[in-house]
Amino acid sequence: MRLRRRQEIPERPPPGSELLAAEAVRLRLGGRELLAGATVRVAAGEVVALLGPNGAGKSTLLSVLAGDLAPDGGAVTLRGRPLASYGAAELARHRALLPQAAALSFPFTAEEVVRMGRAPWAGTAAAAEDGAVVDAAMAATEAAAFAGRPFTALSGGERARVALARVLAQRTPLLLLDEPTAALDLRHQELVLRIARERAAAGDGVVVVLHDLSLAAAHADRVVLLTGGATVADGPVAEVLRAPLLSEVYGHPVEVLAHPRTGVPLVLPER
Template sequence: MRFRTRKIPERPSCGDELLSTASLGLTLGGRALLTGVRLSVRAGEVLALLGPNGAGKSTLLSVLAGDLPPTTGAVPLRGRPAADYHPAELAMQRALLPQTSALSFPFLAGEVVRMGRAPWAGTTRAAQDEAVVARAMAATESARFAERPFTALSGGERARVSLARVLAQSTPLLLLDEPTAALDLRHQELVLRVARERAAAGDAVVVVLHDLSLAAAYADRVLLLADGAPVADGPVAEVLRAPLLSEVYGHPVEVLAHPRTGSPLILPVRG
């Protein structure tokens, strides 16, 4: 059977291009949601997608994941169009964390995380399932409610379990849509540290964020979007500048240096 004999993909080397786009566009219902998007995602880096509400961040992430076919342009994943992958093969290459996770049945939290191991069933890596699941739940501090129904968890607990499922999938590309939205301060920092650790281990992480200071602290590069089009793409210090952010977000901001780390702190101007 193809499912059981498919080849396990090689791990990329740091710096390898995993995903790229050129003049990417998406039109739905006669409305242009994405226009002229160009980006490159490389192993070993965290790329933050930033922009105001309606900028196209989540839509772009869905296109990068292969869930939405672009109207123009293409999204080669490791040199092949996403449409050329068998679904099980695609699940070995990239893992997607959506904004919300809904389940039709009351699965236990631990069972939800184990779902992330489905792509590796019938392969030599299936023997690692329990160890990988345990590491993922420990990394997200969700092991203590492994035996609780997913539907009985708080929003923040569900978010951490869902992230653990993505980590357990063990793919070289992680696509995370607002992973910190439902989390308290401690776990916002934890999630971004996990993203950095995955990048340090050689994975590529693309993350949609609203907190600009979090992006500045943990991302290597930033793609700033407005009205579905790229405004700026580059290192954090080059993109997160007060005049540009003030214009894109329609509100004056100031950019300060963190007193200890030196990373940018983006604050709204008040009063």
């Protein structure tokens, strides 16, 4: 009789295949409707940016996509299966979530925090790669220099890079990143989004919540625009980042210009 491994390693999805789909998702919390028909799809090999003003439902939708919040209506599927059918350990081998803030009450070192990303692979053949994967994740995020320092002693930007390294170390085919550039300087903003593009080029699906529309235009394959908890536009950057639509959604007039060298849209508020 063949013994089945305690935890199976999922196969990587083929390029272009649908990883995640959320259809007409609704959610009420504390008497407020936070999501009112949000829809998003993510394929292997693409970066999808979730955009919208404060309170649009971006972070809430990301929590629903991660399985941390159960919607009141609509449907969410991960690799063709209802998201709710995944157990916690199995789900952690399919998707990795970077929340807005990483809070730890114990003085773990930066390297120990990154190593936490390997927990879902305990008991699988992938566990043999733990050391190399952690080292690679810290090198990619330029966090190796403070690997031995307590996480609680790091600056906000350093913590953000360590938290991203933990997500990368999890080695899942789907990355969900909530405002990963918020605490970072210009150099490291570009580093984080370059990493997102590299993961997509390697076949992963990446969903990233951003406030900087020009950053989204430069790095995303597709953008999903939310307002009032609902999806109002979904498509290629040039189709969604249009001045009339953005001015209406954000409640402030903007102009959209083409970068003189790359042609990538630049979104500027009118002043």
